[in-house]
Amino acid sequence: MKSSRIVLILFWVVALVQLTVATSQLWRSEWTLRKGKAYKFKTAPVDPYDAFRGRYVALAFEQREAPWEGEARARRGDSAYAVLSEDADGFARVARLTPERPESGDYFRVKTGYSSKSNHVSFSFSFDRFYMEERKATEAERVYRENSRNTYAVVRVRDGVGVIEDLFVGDKPIRELATTARRPLP
Amino acid sequence: MNKKALRWLYAELPTLVSSGVVSPEVAERIRKHYSEPEAQGSGRHWLITLFAIIGAALIGGGIILLLAHNWEELTRPMRAAISVAPLLLTQALGAWVLWKRAESTAWREGVGTSLTLAIGSSIALIAQTYNLGGTFPDFMFAWTLLALPVAYLLRATLPALLYLVGVTIWSGSVMDEGSKSLWFWPLVGVALPYLWMTARENRYHPRPLLVCWVLSIVGAIGAGFGAHRLLDEFSWWTVLFGGLFAVWWLVGSRWYGEASRVWQRPFQIVGGLGLWVMSLVLTFSDPWEEVSRHVWWGHMHHNPAEWIGALVWPVAAVALWVAAWRRREVSELLLGAMPVLAVIGQALAVHDMEVAAAVLFNVYVLVVAVTLIASGVKVQRLGIINAGMLLLSALILCRFFDADLGFVARGIAFILIGTGFLVTNLVLLRRKGAAQ
Numbered sequence A: 001m002k003s004s005r006i007v008l009i010l011f012w013v014v015a016l017v018q019l020t021v022a023t024s025q026l027w028r029s030e031w032t033l034r035k036g037k038a039y040k041f042k043t044a045p046v047d048p049y050d051a052f053r054g055r056y057v058a059l060a061f062e063q064r065e066a067p068w069e070g071e072a073r074a075r076r077g078d079s080a081y082a083v084l085s086e087d088a089d090g091f092a093r094v095a096r097l098t099p100e101r102p103e104s105g106d107y108f109r110v111k112t113g114y115s116s117k118s119n120h121v122s123f124s125f126s127f128d129r130f131y132m133e134e135r136k137a138t139e140a141e142r143v144y145r146e147n148s149r150n151t152y153a154v155v156r157v158r159d160g161v162g163v164i165e166d167l168f169v170g171d172k173p174i175r176e177l178a179t180t181a182r183r184p185l186p
Numbered sequence B: 001m002n003k004k005a006l007r008w009l010y011a012e013l014p015t016l017v018s019s020g021v022v023s024p025e026v027a028e029r030i031r032k033h034y035s036e037p038e039a040q041g042s043g044r045h046w047l048i049t050l051f052a053i054i055g056a057a058l059i060g061g062g063i064i065l066l067l068a069h070n071w072e073e074l075t076r077p078m079r080a081a082i083s084v085a086p087l088l089l090t091q092a093l094g095a096w097v098l099w100k101r102a103e104s105t106a107w108r109e110g111v112g113t114s115l116t117l118a119i120g121s122s123i124a125l126i127a128q129t130y131n132l133g134g135t136f137p138d139f140m141f142a143w144t145l146l147a148l149p150v151a152y153l154l155r156a157t158l159p160a161l162l163y164l165v166g167v168t169i170w171s172g173s174v175m176d177e178g179s180k181s182l183w184f185w186p187l188v189g190v191a192l193p194y195l196w197m198t199a200r201e202n203r204y205h206p207r208p209l210l211v212c213w214v215l216s217i218v219g220a221i222g223a224g225f226g227a228h229r230l231l232d233e234f235s236w237w238t239v240l241f242g243g244l245f246a247v248w249w250l251v252g253s254r255w256y257g258e259a260s261r262v263w264q265r266p267f268q269i270v271g272g273l274g275l276w277v278m279s280l281v282l283t284f285s286d287p288w289e290e291v292s293r294h295v296w297w298g299h300m301h302h303n304p305a306e307w308i309g310a311l312v313w314p315v316a317a318v319a320l321w322v323a324a325w326r327r328r329e330v331s332e333l334l335l336g337a338m339p340v341l342a343v344i345g346q347a348l349a350v351h352d353m354e355v356a357a358a359v360l361f362n363v364y365v366l367v368v369a370v371t372l373i374a375s376g377v378k379v380q381r382l383g384i385i386n387a388g389m390l391l392l393s394a395l396i397l398c399r400f401f402d403a404d405l406g407f408v409a410r411g412i413a414f415i416l417i418g419t420g421f422l423v424t425n426l427v428l429l430r431r432k433g434a435a436q
Helices: A002-035 A134-146 A174-182 B003-018 B024-068 B076-100 B105-129 B136-153 B157-173 B180-189 B192-199 B206-226 B228-234 B237-255 B266-281 B286-292 B304-325 B330-336 B338-350 B354-379 B382-402 B407-435
Strands: A037-044 A056-058 A065-067 A079-086 A092-098 A107-115 A120-125 A129-131 A151-158 A161-169
Touching: A002 A151, A002 A161, A002 B076, A002 B105, A002 B136, A037 A092, A037 A161, A056 A134, A065 A092, A079 A120, A092 A107, A092 A120, A107 A161, A134 A161, A134 A174, A161 A174, B003 B024, B024 B076, B024 B105, B076 B105, B076 B136, B105 B136, B105 B157, B136 B157, B136 B192, B157 B180, B157 B192, B157 B206, B180 B206, B180 B304, B192 B206, B206 B228, B206 B237, B206 B266, B206 B304, B228 B237, B228 B304, B237 B266, B237 B304, B237 B330, B237 B338, B266 B338, B266 B354, B266 B382, B286 B338, B286 B354, B304 B330, B304 B338, B330 B354, B338 B354, B354 B382, B382 B407
Parallel strands: none
Antiparallel strands: A037 A151, A056 A129, A065 A120, A079 A092, A079 A107, A107 A120, A151 A161
């Protein structure tokens, strides 16, 4: 009887750990979406074969490298912070990459890639997909590909976390375009 | 009825009869009273468990598919709540099962399976709701590790099997990340106490046997993942897999030697078949030519853990072989010696004696087959004789395909071997019948 009570208590502890780990991303993302500042990131065309995955639009971003501000050279696959700024048109730019957590401004974590001669380092965002309803995803992918010079993602940023809020083609959310495109033309 | 108490009662009955406490008739009536209802119910009991697992898996899968549709009509917080709901629900069910239905295998297995699936679906659906990136190996790693305690606490076997398959998939997905795949072994290690827990009372029970079957298969796959960089460079697969299958074979013969059915010998079957197939492949000279193009040792610049992960198998096989020596089971020892021959073959091949290596394995397979047939005849076991004949025919057919022979010659060989099989079986069956 006593051992079965211990098993039950252990089960609740395990359940709590499972819940905490599984939902840790949920709280952080929801908090970021509610309180974070919105940045517009220009996206780039993606390889069409790689892009079609059925349920989401695969994203690539226009900016692929930024100046490196670390004492040691950046190693491939390391984690770094991307410090953000905005250009004259209101689009976001990664102003610099640094290995230490910046003390001010908006930033989020990225993975570093190769270093170039001019002390620039390539990087990859932690977010690279935009999920949609399964029937719309294929259509959305087509719309996105055909207008890929004119697309951007709105990313909310706070406390080192970046979460995609929406994907725009021109000035319209891709969800709306994917719906209207399915209607027969008059 | 408590099984332990029953076992105690059965052990006690002969003493009670001999000391005159109960009469032999009463003892027989007691046995009938307890054993028969259990024997009748046990088939149905397994069927119910099976249906509980299938039902749980189907419902769980259905819910995941429904949610994966990514309903846009729902608000984001609502979708987030729905993503967590299956996890919360199955956790609550798990606690209820532990509280009220702890003795029901069907409940424990069914709820354990759905809880395992719910953990994965919650992580995946939250990632989908918030458009999180994340890599597949990280997802598999978190899922499998979070799900393993379910197997232990609910004493459920299917979650343990899912765990073993999960860590194998994870190990395969990190193959290009240096020697990370080697973490497969510690990850399998943390599931071994579960095997011990279930095998402690009766190692021939379906529960530990199922774990052993899955373990013997994923173990061979995981060993390949962990050593793939060494294998690419040195072509050591003969020694690595020869060692691994020999360990399976010898471990099985040692700890599962008294099994009465074929399905009760997981390690022997997987190990034995692995050794057979490998030995037959090595009777051809092409694999040895491939070996001879590689270096014997090369540069030792690999992670020491990779070397250990690969060499531990042949070393353990030799140790087990020496331990098996005192039992003097010729067929057991012969098959278990395969990794030693692989090392010799490897040495011959790198010194440009590929044909000698292939000849060595031809002789080896022939000796194994003939020994099997002879020992089968000695103990009058048709199964062993047929196994030996199967191996012998496979060897002959391999040589026929090797040599550039026409269809007529091959056809005649097939007919001769088939006739041999039929005649031997007929003769032996008739002899057995006459003896009885």
